Amino acid sequence: MEVTIRHALPKDIAAIVRVANCAFLEEARLPWLFGVGLVEHLRNFPDWQFVAEVDGRIVGFLVGKPGEDRAFISWIAVHPAHWRKGIGGKLLKAIEEKANKAGLRIVELGTPFARKFYEKYGYKCVNIQKKLVLNLSQRNVDKPQKISLKNLSLDDLPRLLKFFGEEKEYLDTASKFFSSLADDPHLSLLGERRNEIVGVAIATTARLTPELVVISKIFAKDFDYMLSMLNGLEYVCSCYGKRWLGVSLPIPHVDEEKLLSLGWEDAKMPNFWTLYWMRKEW
Ligand SMILES: CC(C)(COP(=O)(O)OP(=O)(O)OC[C@H]1O[C@@H](n2cnc3c(N)ncnc32)[C@H](O)[C@@H]1OP(=O)(O)O)[C@@H](O)C(=O)NCCC(=O)NCCS
Numbered sequence: 001m002e003v004t005i006r007h008a009l010p011k012d013i014a015a016i017v018r019v020a021n022c023a024f025l026e027e028a029r030l031p032w033l034f035g036v037g038l039v040e041h042l043r044n045f046p047d048w049q050f051v052a053e054v055d056g057r058i059v060g061f062l063v064g065k066p067g068e069d070r071a072f073i074s075w076i077a078v079h080p081a082h083w084r085k086g087i088g089g090k091l092l093k094a095i096e097e098k099a100n101k102a103g104l105r106i107v108e109l110g111t112p113f114a115r116k117f118y119e120k121y122g123y124k125c126v127n128i129q130k131k132l133v134l135n136l137s138q139r140n141v142d143k144p145q146k147i148s149l150k151n152l153s154l155d156d157l158p159r160l161l162k163f164f165g166e167e168k169e170y171l172d173t174a175s176k177f178f179s180s181l182a183d184d185p186h187l188s189l190l191g192e193r194r195n196e197i198v199g200v201a202i203a204t205t206a207r208l209t210p211e212l213v214v215i216s217k218i219f220a221k222d223f224d225y226m227l228s229m230l231n232g233l234e235y236v237c238s239c240y241g242k243r244w245l246g247v248s249l250p251i252p253h254v255d256e257e258k259l260l261s262l263g264w265e266d267a268k269m270p271n272f273w274t275l276y277w278m279r280k281e282w
Pocket of ligand 1: 023024025076077078079083084085087088090109110111113114116117118
């Protein structure tokens with residue numbers, strides 16, 4: 001089997017998108033998402049796009065771009081019929097050689113599922129953006145007992161500023177609140193105890209997976225109230241029949257170990273995953 005690596009050309013767009021449709025597990029398989037990015041890269045960085053051909057057919061591609069002092073891989077994929085034959089490695093070599101010629105000595109990328117592949121070719125994991133999910137189906141979810149919950153409303157914002165005691169967190173929360181208002185007003189929660197705010201939690205339904213709700217902001221006075229706020233969101237999600245609740249770490253007061261002990265798992269969903277940031281330097 002002879003594999004040819006060459007620059008990608010505008011005429012290759014359809015074949016590249018077909019490989020993406022077949023190969024990706026995550027949302028990069030969606031043409032309306034990946035296709036836009038592909039065309040932008042071809043337009044702006046034509047010399048950094050590569051395809052792999054076998055018998056004149058495109059079976060793999062790498063979409064990349066240069067930065068100031070390093071190159072980035074935006075997407076790479078090989079058609080499943082050709083996995084584990086070294087084609088992905090050849091595509092990596094192509095961008096590394098291109099970077100080297102351009103005077104860049106680093107190639108970087110973020111990947112949800114292909115960490116092992118990059119490690120095989122000398123890339124090291126330099127950062128992990130951890131995400132966890134809780135499966136709410138087949139789970140008993142009771143209403144939190146220690147706090148009373150209500151939906152956060154516009155009138156609560158002045159009290160929220162007092163609760164935070166500083167503007168940065170407050171403004172972030174207000175912005176997340178407004179972002180969730182159009183589609184998910186029921187997922188903005190205020191936790192109170194004896195009429196005093198003890199926590200706030202805001203979440204939104206994931207665009208591509210309506211059964212997944214993702215926490216965009218969560219804050220509480222202490223560890224116990226944080227657990228109550230998480231429990232509150234679980235409860236509301238479960239009432240609406242949502243199946244998954246997702247969170248990006250870190251969050252205040254509660255660490256990963258605690259969440260794992262409560263049944264949360266590493267996120268590996270098509271549009272919500274732990275991201276491994278990989279780097280090769282020479
Ligand atoms: C990741 C990908 C590009 C690798 O392409 P490839 O042509 O199979 O890669 P190579 O043959 O050069 O290297 C294969 C190595 O990758 C790793 N690998 C590939 N698939 C794997 C799997 N399912 N499980 C574990 N390791 C795997 C292994 O280290 C493997 O080496 P080995 O065969 O000696 O064990 C391809 O699997 C793919 O398109 N996956 C889906 C899209 C994707 O995840 N892209 C990367 C996201 S940024």
